[in-house]
Amino acid sequence: MKAKATTKTTYQIPIGPIHPALKEPVQFEFEIDGERIVDVDVSLGHVHRAIEWTGMHRNPIQILYLAERICGICSYCHPMAFSLAVERIAGIEVPDRANYLRIVHAELERICSHVLWAGVAAHEIGFDSVLFLTWQIREEALDLTEYLTGNRVTKAITMIGGVRRDITPDMLPRIKKSLKVLKDSFEKLRKIYLEDKTFKMRSQGCGILTKEDALKLCACGPTTRASGVKKDVRIDQPYFAFGDLDFDYVTPDVLTGEVNGDVYDRIIVRLLEVKQSIELIERSIEQMPQGEIVSEPKIAKLLATLKKAKGEGIGRMEAPRGEVFHYVKLNENEYPYSWKVRAPTYSNILPWIPMLKGQQIADIPIVAASTDPCMSCTNRVTILKDNNKYELTKQELHRLSVEKTRRLMK
Amino acid sequence: MAKGLSKSFKKALWVYHCNSGSCNGCDIEIIAALCPRYDVERFGIKLVGTPRHADVLLITGPVTRQMVEKVKRVYEQIPDPKAVICVGNCGNTGDVFFESYNLVGPIDNIIPVDVHVIGCPPRPEAIINAVAKAWVKLETLEAKK
Missing domain, CATH: 1.10.645.10 (Cytochrome-c3 Hydrogenase, chain B)
Structure with a gap:
């Protein structure tokens, strides 16, 4: 994705690399603009049992x-x-x-x-x-x-x-x-x-x-x-x-x-x-x-x-x-x-990129889970914004997701 | 169950589950233990999302090289008193992966383990039994205070 020349800055969320559920552990890097995902990067090959x-x-x-x-x-x-x-x-x-x-x-x-x-x-x-x-x-x-x-x-x-x-x-x-x-x-x-x-x-x-x-x-x-x-x-x-x-x-x-x-x-x-x-x-x-x-x-x-x-x-x-x-x-x-x-x-990891682009952060769990990737633990997530580091746990992601359901129910 | 312990749990045990490169077999059995058939939540045992809330660490998998630091960090984040349960053969002995070049485990080499559960994967009953044993350890520590 090309970076747009606007005053808005995107920030990044790395997820993983610990995704030890399958043979392929996975690390994501999300480009986030507000609530929307602009870009996703996936890297593989962390947990390897030979x-x-x-x-x-x-x-x-x-x-x-x-x-x-x-x-x-x-x-x-x-x-x-x-x-x-x-x-x-x-x-x-x-x-x-x-x-x-x-x-x-x-x-x-x-x-x-x-x-x-x-x-x-x-x-x-x-x-x-x-x-x-x-x-x-x-x-x-x-x-x-x-x-x-x-x-x-x-x-x-x-x-x-x-x-x-x-x-x-x-x-x-x-x-x-x-x-x-x-x-x-x-x-x-x-x-x-x-x-x-x-x-x-x-x-x-x-x-x-x-x-x-x-x-x-x-x-x-x-x-x-x-x-x-x-x-x-x-x-x-x-x-x-x-x-x-x-x-x-x-x-x-x-x-x-x-x-x-x-x-x-x-x-x-x-x-x-x-x-x-x-x-x-x-x-x-x-x-x-x-x-x-x-x-x-x-x-x-x-x-x-x-x-x-x-x-x-x-x-x-x-x-x-x-x-x-x-x-x-x-x-x-x-x-x-x-x-x-x-x-x-x-084969099903790369399709995550088009699936996740343009979605909200709260949708990450359900979209990622929808390909059935054996995602047993998404571990910790760190949001970097203005160089102030704060952590987003799986629990936090899950809470966001639950909140979105409630919001839609209203 | 050990003698001299209170009949009911003094506190609800909260469990953090950490996967250090296992095949998922033990992990689904752990979740099966939480679900209606075995339902450990009736004892107040529940899975929590962060190690900082946990009393007990359930650890599965043979600990690959990339996971060592993360396992140590998770262990350090759990407040004292804590108990560690190693679930599954591969965490205890390396099992089928024992000769692999990318293993640092068994978990004993990395963090102290209190209860070993063997089986590939162990049945949910065995996992519940192990949590009860860990509870004995925590209660004993409490009694010593």
């Missing part, structure tokens, strides 16, 4: 454990994308039943993640009772996850060439019960998020990302679909058994008939995806064929196969936040020669 480097000293089975710990919320899609890449290199055929089981877990993770996000978004605009309501619903999804995998957060269900646990017929009533509870609560959520006055006021026309910008900046996942770009790896390049299931892109015009690309549209997309995921789980449980759940149950034998494998492969998956991409190169060695991970938030 996961890819560590991975080059582990064998592929050990990497599954490591990849699970890239992100606690996407703890299924990272190891799964890694195993998709390795399977492609070693030419491992995944049994049909395992492909359907993989869909069940992937969609269950999407439900957990989107409902979690809905709660965070409610918290950001000061609607804490909805945060508690959504997290109560999320506990139901977590119970189901625990029932199917044995864990609440890190699921340890992935195995190269299949999955580690089967769904037996006696488990079905319990699964159906949970899905029914989720479906019923979905109606409740839809009413709150799409019809409530407070949500509409704070989210409509706020943080707009146009279709052109979404394409130009390579946004992915619900963020780009909310701008009307039809992009979903599940449909574009079907993996697992998604090719067998007939479903469509979720864009906001399905519900409202128009695409604005604002925060409200992102809420619509995520909510409809929760519903879609419940349906996908039901259908894949129905269509699931009988058979093996893993191509090679003996891990020593599998490792020996992988040790002989040579070549490079990619694994693409539609994670809850967008496309996750793993590149692996095996070189007839115990450890991979190279491993590269690109998480969806990486």
Whole structure:
């Protein structure tokens, strides 16, 4: 942005650099003119755990454990994308039943993640009772996850060439019960998020990302679909058994008939995806064929196969936040020669710049949260004005946001 | 629970949660502990937005090199008496990242830890138990005065 030659001076707010939620910590520098954001700068790469480097000293089975710990919320899609890449290199055929089981877990993770996000978004605009309501619903999804995998957060269900646990017929009533509870609560959520006055006021026309910008900046996942770009790896390049299931892109015009690309549209997309995921789980449980759940149950034998494998492969998956991409190169060695991970938030950070320009400071939390960046703590913010330094905490930002909601309610 | 302590909390424990580079797993379990299913707010335990208001520091993550100074600063900002709880395997031992070149942790090397919670991630029950243990420490300090 060019600095305007006016008497008004802009001042800067740095946020971060501590944003350790995902692999990508982030630092913002906001140019502020009064209440309006004039310019945003983003810098990446502060918290770095050297996961890819560590991975080059582990064998592929050990990497599954490591990849699970890239992100606690996407703890299924990272190891799964890694195993998709390795399977492609070693030419491992995944049994049909395992492909359907993989869909069940992937969609269950999407439900957990989107409902979690809905709660965070409610918290950001000061609607804490909805945060508690959504997290109560999320506990139901977590119970189901625990029932199917044995864990609440890190699921340890992935195995190269299949999955580690089967769904037996006696488990079905319990699964159906949970899905029914989720479906019923979905109606409740839809009413709150799409019809409530407070949500509409704070989210409509706020943080707009146009279709052109979404394409130009390579946004992915619900963020780009909310701008009307039809992009979903599940449909574009079907993996697992998604090719067998007939479903469509979720864009906001399905519900409202128009695409604005604002925060409200992102809420619509995520909510409809929760519903879609419940349906996908039901259908894949129905269509699931009988058979093996893993191509090679003996891990020593599998490792020996992988040790002989040579070549490079990619694994693409539609994670809850967008496309996750793993590149692996095996070189007839115990450890991979190279491993590269690109998480969806990486693509979704640059779109923050057009979204935030022209918004108010009080809108930063909800706009930033609307791309679902795993923002666990925005830490401290310092406002520099006339060289007098004073600190703006996350609490303060949150207070500003709550105040704006109250002001609009009047 | 230790003997000789009052049945009810003398004061509501306020907790500050600091993430030093964790994967989010422990952090969502901490928030899950605050939400209706586990609902620690009924005991007066609540998350606060700044370390200056806190009695207890919940710290997650393996402490990457860039986070060391920030963790120290957060610890120093909490008024005495204070208790530190380290949540999750990676803060306690380094766990899966132990050999990484960018780690300074475990957290023991940087600030004194009172309660260690293991698990990757620990269940919300374990986190609530740890906060209760930290409360025992704070009450004991109070009794000594």
